[in-house]
Amino acid sequence: MTQKKTGIPLEGFAEFSRKAAAEGAVLLQNEGMVLPVKPGERVSIFGRIQKNYYRSGTGSGGSVNVAYTTNLLDGMRSKKDIIVNEELAAVYEKWLIDNPFDNGGGVWAGEPWNQKEMPISEEIAGAARKQSDKAIIVIGRTAGEDKDNDDTPGSCRLTEEEQAMIKAVTGYFEETAVVLNVSNIIDMSWLDSAEYKYPIKSVIYSWQGGMEGGNAIADVLAGEVTPSGKLTDTIAYSIQDYPSTKNYGGEDKNLYQEDIYVGYRYFETFCPEKVHFEFGYGISYTDFSSTVLKAEKVRENGGDYFVFQVKVKNEGGTYSGKEVVEVYYEAPQGKLGRPVRALGAFGKTALLKPGKEEVLIIKMPAAAMAAYDDSGVTGNPYSYVLEAGEYRLYVGSSIKKASLVKIDGKESSQVEKLTVIEKLQQAMAPTEDFTRLKPGKKKENGSYEITYENVPKLAYSIEERIKNNLPEDIEDTGNVKYLQDKKHLQNEKYSRDMKQPQDKGYLLKDVAEKKVTMEEFISQLSNEDLAALVRGEGMCHPSVTPGTASAFGGVTDRLLSFGIPLACTSDGPSGIRMDGGYKATQVPIGTLLAATWNPELVEELYTLEGKELLSNSIDMLLGPGLNIRRSPQNGRNFEYFSEDPLITGKFASAVVKGIMKGGSNATLKHFACNNQEKFRAKVDAVVSERALREIYLKGFEIAVKEGGANGVMTSYNPVNGHWAASNYDLTTTILREEWGFQGIVMTDWWAIMNDVVSGGAADRKNTHFMVRAQNDLYMVVSNFGAEVNAYRDLTEEALKEGTLTRGELQRCAKNICEFLLKSPSFKREESFSEEAVFVEPGNFDREAGNILEGEDTFVPVHKTPQSVIEVKEAGFFRLMVKIRSFGDELAQTSCSLLLNDTQVATIQIGGTDGHWIKQKLVKVELKEGMYSVELKDVKQGLEIEWVEFKRIS
Template identity: 40%
Template sequence: MERWIRARHLPGIPLGRDGRRVTAGDEHIALSRKAAREGMVLLKNEGNILPLQPGCKVALFGKGTIDYVKGGGGSGDVTVPYVRNLYDGFAEIIGEESVFPGTVQFYQDYVTARYAENWAPGMVAEPPVPEDLLREARAFTDTAVISISRFSGEDWDRKSPRAVIKRKDPVTGDTVSMSDVLFEKGDFYLSEAEQRMVNAVSEAFPKTIVILNTGGMMETACFRNNPRIQGLLLAFQGGMEGGCAAAELLTGAFTPCGKLPDTWAADLDDYPGCADFYESDTYVNYTEDIFVGYRYFETIPGAADKVVYPFGFGLSYTSFILSEEKLTVTDDEAEAAVLVTNTGSRPGREVVQVYYSAPQGRLSKPSRVLAGYRKTRLLQPGESEQVTVRFPLSRMASYDDLGKVARSAWVLEAGEYRFFIGTSVRGAKQAAETWTLAENRIAEQLTARMVPTCLEKRLLADGTFEALPTAPCHDFTASVLPPMTNDENNALPEQRGIPRLPDFGKHTGIKLQEVADGKITLRDFITALPVEELASLLGGQPNVGLANTFGYGNNPVRGIPNIMTADGPAGIRFVEGLGVTTTAFPCATLLAASWDPELLYDVGTAAALEAKENNIMVWLAPGVNIHRNPLCGRNFEYYSEDPLLAGKQAAALIRGVQSKGIAATPKHFALNNKETNRRNSDSRASERAIREIYLKQFEILVKEARPWSIMTSYNIINGHRASENKDLLTGILRDEWGFDGMVTTDWWTLGEHYKEVAAGNDMKMAAGFPDRLLAALEKGVLTRGEMEKAAENILRLILRIE
């Protein structure tokens, strides 16, 4: 049977029922809306102001009423048929006649005028509310809904008091500061204009609800501590139907069931990773070590009081009781069982969260760590569900990078291990059962890899620091070849003489179809290829069809198709202006807040079908980097501060994608926690922090979902480019975790192609450097065997695609 028909012939064959397209179809749009509802988090509900009562009228305030942010910018953006903002949502759910028209028209006119002045969507300044409009709105209703929105994107980080966002003046073309116009203290905080608006509205209305339309963390103490604000909904960036999903929750059509995937602190400087975020463009010192997010706030002395809303927190319109808790421990596994009962008057879902506390021995440890979780089904009032959470005891091991117990090993230290069962990191109660280990146990013996050379110290559980050994830093710019120019680095595949259109069926000789048919082995096929063809295969190929992120393969002589890729993770991203729109799903952080792997599987399945229907075979998603601090511009693309939650949610999405024969590509491997100067910034972290925090989610998804490809990051890790790091790509990823897929660089990385191939990075995107590979081969710093291994991984990916 002929393989890769879509890649070869680019047919427009619909995949839906009755010959209809699934791309941006009703089913997928409904799924996007459902996902948005499942992940939005109710943070405050004083006096049960929510849900709004039937027949309620509302007045909408804040430019985000119209200037709604469906998702972040850059690769995570998609072209959609429409976006439902908050006004659209309320108009649909309670009717236009129940929404005060004056503020809607005011913000519509204002936002339209700002767009005409070249202000970017999501980055429009908050206007003052005219006093007469405020009076008219108050005469219309006693209930105000305020929208606060935030936008960020790829290749730039969120603003802090230490950094300035700039924009082009539309008249003069000069670069001017947005600091005084938008966020005087940084966009973690309310701007002065936003604060004035919130004060004016909350003083005028007896009932005030705030919606946070943001992909990342921001200040919430000003809302929690304000008695004039009774309701607070964290709506994140909810995709194309996000405004409707928020309105459905506020009006009680559905019950909120999202839980925070991050800790929300009072002040930006409360996050330990912010201290040196802007210290240098060329490095970031991860001195907080393993104490990231709740591991920091629940452990370090004095940090607990800085938390406004803790990890795992989320309110509901109903109430639940957890009872009959039972925890059992065997030699290698722990099991927590609990009965969850809906004791309220509305249907709802609850998330059972299990944490452990390991003994403080020679290795410093967090006070609590998430061990497992499970979300109930929709429980009707009075209904119960028995929930079981299992996890291996090895999950409680710590990595010993200094040899305090056993060097380069995952170890369980002797002592008493305690367990906590509940619905948030702070709401979890200690189980009666404990587990005591009489002597130290080595869970897994490994080899030291990715050891830091320039990190001088790291944080301990008692709030002090310990010194780390240092050594001369590695020169990551060294190469046996002449340096590349900027034009060479940024070249497109077709600019390197690579043909744009394949020409199948006109050549004789060995073909990849013979491997697919089982007539020859993949190894035999690869060894028969001339070295020039190998070199060409290891780089990106020209776009065809709707693709705008290039392809893999493309050797018509050998019958190798040109497999197209598409960006993610909010949906499938195509070339704009061709008339094809796709479904925009909620941002990854919202999906994580659902704590629902089954939902993520469904989103992955839907995304894969939209990719396949449009002849895209590789989806460059999900993004799974850790939320180290609120300032990273791409946090909206990533899941959580916790690697277990991020890994489990991402693994489910990957399984959904690949169930449809489309390759998922988790990214960015690894420690990509800052966008500023991302191609030349050195992430300096201890091996323990790297393994326990920044690689753990990748390890989980590799072992549980077996992704067919992984994308490396731009940054440098402890002096070595991620794309050139053999410890990372071969030692850890393949040898330790058993990964058997393809590794690709991020697009236009500054890594040297031959060094990447030698390290285990198979594909160079957006285009390779065949001539440099051949020159390196001639100089003896690259072998044909290394090139063949990379080619084998690339072709195995292509063979897996249906």
């Protein structure tokens, strides 16, 4: 398929991402104003990461092919008024030639957390001091999909080499700043080590800023941008201090015993003394004052709101800057138990010049302070309630720097009697006994003793809930053919007549033009059509944008004939992943974006992302990721926003709204509790309903209700015994019925499902349980595998046996088609047919040998990476490959297939455990002549034995 704009990054997008990357830098310490480096100052830069800049974490969330990557050293060199120590830079650049970047051999999840560091001798450090007044040390870390962080040197802690480097540098430099080019918060205990002759004066988290991140942090270090980022996680003194640590990393299950007390909710409630740098903290090159001019409770649109007028003034005399104002609330402990503080709202100023001020208006709904009663202890089971008592509000620049604010002149806002905010029903409750944290006796410092209580368990029948909410079959009013299946008719559980409808010639565009209803259109589809429609195909489908994650919708000729387009998804969230070399813009990681505390900026950034998706004919970005950063050990934290659900929801909403403004769609992932990467495909998240609703699902809820999200991806893992991909209460009861979600839900790639009622063992064949849960799409079967049921799923068999109704399958089909009607694919002509890739013949020396005839030819490529075939008669050919990989089934590897130096297909596969399989590729149109066949960028662990040219016309 020809895509005129495929692989051409959107003009101006990378440059704008530089602005966002700079705004998310978090300055934690800056004694004596070591930063910024001022005009005329000389600086020595240490650490190989000054050149080997990490632009993102690893795995699907970081796999963006970019035209270039900036780095910190070159970014600083571009500042004409700053003198970089080029002698030291030359030493590093020479050393890097002999010590290249280690990518782990290109194997999935093989890249190490850190890179070998150049030793810094006394001679090197001393010579640098003679050249420079200041030192900058750059330290880097990465992690990602299938690769958690670890509480060891080289991951969360510094290596001996890095510690020695810092000791050597601080032995000579009185003024040292450390830049952390990391995907996640790391242990900071080294910061105040007594081994340093001169203390480290400054430390800044630059995070990973995408392809322009090197330039962005240079902008900050040089003072062209004043840092205004704030932490969206708590940095404790040790990873062992986090309440999740003792229950992290299990293979079979993970008890969420800390319950709602995640991150700052735990530390501020139980042990504030264990906090090194608090949530919401970050300093600037200038000073701000904040004055609450007015704080009142008002009634608007049937609800109560707290409204704050806060005057922020730049009190400095040199640097312009932005400041964040954070609002926290303290609820009475009541019967439920509450955190000492919780974030309720926030706002950020525009850029304020020295002496200038701005009045921020910040609104917070009173209902945001409600807690969920999952036990009935308040007398209102399964409800959000405000218990009676005093609710206090605090305003400031971090959770520890927030001061009590009087509301309408009073010390607190009084709730006279318990108020029910929202009455729901029990959903997703655990089925096993365990205990959870609860505040006990209040201590003198305002924190609480730790106590435990039993977690409420499941008290309803999922089977009855499903049975009572079964959708009616959409009847075909024309002639129908009844299948006489006695076994089915005898089934007592979900007896339905199996009907094969008549094709009436209705097209999906007839629905768009209101000529027929969606129900009338869906009624035409046979059981086979419906079963194929809920199967997505991929990765790197030849009929959609090359190198992308999946194709769904018109995956068979029959479905295409009904006018159902073939839509396309791409991995994200920090840019478009197109395996095979096509270029895109890579933006900063989620950690950095949330650290801006500026959702408006992020929405603007992702509007450009939406435009780039549209130009590449991509209908959905598989992002944002919005799992809660429960633990610093989660390797995929870089894709996510925060330990706090409000921050998470607000920034996910910004991403969703931006992408939609740009013309494409976003996918919220991973729904839910994908909070560790090790054993991510099977570890059961055992968690209370209260923690789910208040913490782990809340960000998704905000993104649906405020962001208008119309795409969700379920996670690999089970939650309380039910795999997310077949979890009825997750995808139907909560997502659709309670939140009003309208869109499609898809599985993660090659997910497994278990019985929607009884749980138990899981298998990827269990798509009937997926459909029953109203998870619409199975992602993914092999390319061209939907029609032939390549994974031998049980959907059609369940229809015959009566364990799945036709109405349930039609419900998923309706969700998919409703989405497709509004997707970019519906406006693209190529979405309704498979186009052949045309390649011109080339000139080759016949005497060179190895010329094969291109008529059903098997071209061996396992030993000879380039061969030449001769086509004696022009025509259309289907390309096939024989391929294998030695990784596990969730590993991903790829290469490009070129004919005459033209990329015609991306060959991609998950792990096959060394078994050879055949894979169908693109259709090509070839003239009479000769063509070179070449594989490019073959990743380690991938083997291809031959490429077949099979004539089809």
